[in-house]
Amino acid sequence: MPPSLQSLVRMGYQCTFGVLQAGQYGVAQTRRRANILAAAPGEKLPMFPEPLHVFAPRACQLSVVVDDKTFVSNIVRLNSSLFRTITMSDLAEIRNGASALKISYNGEPQSWFQRQIRGSQYQPILRDHICKDMSALIAAPMRYVPLAPGSDWRNLPNIEVRLSDGTTTRKLRYTHHQKKNGRSSTGVLRGICSCAEGIPCDPADRQFNTLIPWCLPHTGNRHNHWAGLYGSLEWAGFFSTTVTNPEPMGKQGRVLHLEQHRVVSVHECARSQGFPDTYRLFENIFDKHRQVGNAVPPPLAKAIGLELKLCHLAKLREDAAGNIKQEKMDTTGREQEG
Template identity: 40%
Template sequence: MTNTVNLFLLGTLYIFDWVSTKEAAELAGKIDPETIGNLPMPGEVDFINGGPPCQGFSGMNRFNNSTWSKVQCEMILAFLSFVVYFCPRYFLLENVRNFVSFNKGQTFRLSLASLLDMGYQVRFGILEARAFGVARSRKRAFVWATAPGELLPEWPEPMHVFAGLELKIVAPGGISYAAVPSTAYGAPFRSITVRDAIGELPPVENGSSKLTIEYVSYPVSWFQKYIRENMMALNDHIFKEMNELNLIRCQRIPRCPGAEWRDLPDEKVKLSSGQTVDLIPWCLPNIARRHNQWKGLFGRLDLDGNFPISVTDPQPMGKVGMCFNPEQDRIITVRECACSQGFMDSYAFCGNIQNKHRQIRNVVPPPLAYALGRKLKEVIDMNQHSC
């Protein structure tokens, strides 16, 4: 089925042809007229923002050359097609840092060129969430675009010290560009630490499955006061239960900063089943040279440090194995991961434990999203005052 649409985009007539599948046409035909009537028309949308699936671009994905990952990478074109159709005043695209360099930068440059060809003003850059008040390092690539006649939002100023390198994008010709300055040498506020984020949360034991529990202490940092607000009870302070062997390993890991699998004693343990097994997994010491010494596996968080890279399934033998609570013998909880991303304690997550971790993992950390939103509000207010 072939369809043709004549669309006035920013004062220019564009003609688009596309081919829809039989299945797509059948599904579209089942949408009731009232629903269709409530959908916005081109020119009626002020703001479109989102992040196309990042798994295909992510360096953490061991299968980013698979067919499905390649399909996910191409979804960015589908996302840009919404801009073509709706002609929003403002547009914000977000993705992982590797989006900029993926496929030798061709996908990134295609996105920018597409927006520019449509007549939009464009600004791009990489921001570090920890510089905006998050307890973990999280680098995200952003693309702002605004229609002609609208002000282009500036980047928010980083407010927290972060001792990382300046995040630059190398443009064609070798020119380097940084959206915001590095805060490695100073900022108005210090970094948010693991202690700031989760230091006052009540203790829970391996196997605990209570979805709601009472707080047992008052907030001890301004960050804790901010995210708790007026909450009287804590939700989602739960985690996936460890098996007996991993629990024993966790109990043997010292409760000190940087402790990991290399701090385990080289001995065997007897399980309740009667089986005797090595406390240190065989693969860790035997192939460590090929895997950066398996750094961080079975690791404890440092109360005065930050959380590692966010993952959808925290586990001690995972790609990011530093997932043990600093002071308790267990994996970090859903709520602790949410605190590390800057979620308010009142925010509710849906589904099972892994679904909740995925919801936390996939977002732009709320403090960074808030900072970007304030910059958008500034230009909207300025446009209104100038009318």
């Protein structure tokens, strides 16, 4: 029993506990969260809301890497690209670091979802379609990771590129034998630090200003090759759980837009959570991302709220019925006395 649940029970509350999938309540996102419903003694304990939408786990995505290029199978799935298209296609294209708090939509709503999320009284102003500004070196790999589902930092070319700040990246040099995987098929070294040979790290082996961040292959063998870092959202189906701080090298993985060289915008995250476009967020971009990422998706909150309302109404009805019964008993009692 979770500690918070235990405390509630000890305090005399009636409790129930369940894991809800937000995707079943009308958001294009997979988000499973533990939920506790509790009611004070004498009140009615609410039920968990019935799922409103079918939300099946995504089918597997097949892709294969040949000569450093990613090829994706052309399997057509039932919900292929549906969610991405219906939730996002009316949002204008923006760049890394875009900071204009109000811009125009990319035309009229193109789906039922877009009409709903804009709201009937919507202003033709798109708010908070803003994007965290990544430094030149962090931003560069976002431009070189292929725009293909499933690609990530492992698809980066090992090249020198000129950065927006005028500097140039270096090639990653493979200087050590890699004990674990040996040499590549063409016989070249694959280690970038003395630890690849099974001896302690040598700080002198560290490389800076490389397009492929040195730290990723350095510890990749211990971390599932850092799969998903610098990865674009696989939003052919639905969004992965919305994060509070999109970072290309963050452990939560895929946060790059699938078609634009940037991390997801605040507004895109808000839509993936089901926030109406008219909803106002405040303070700086980090605060806004955190407000959105930490939120219970509004459609799920609504479904739970309706259950609470049902309980409240049922309790009022029961109380009213109880009063009438009591009055009748009182009246009968008085008649018998009389």
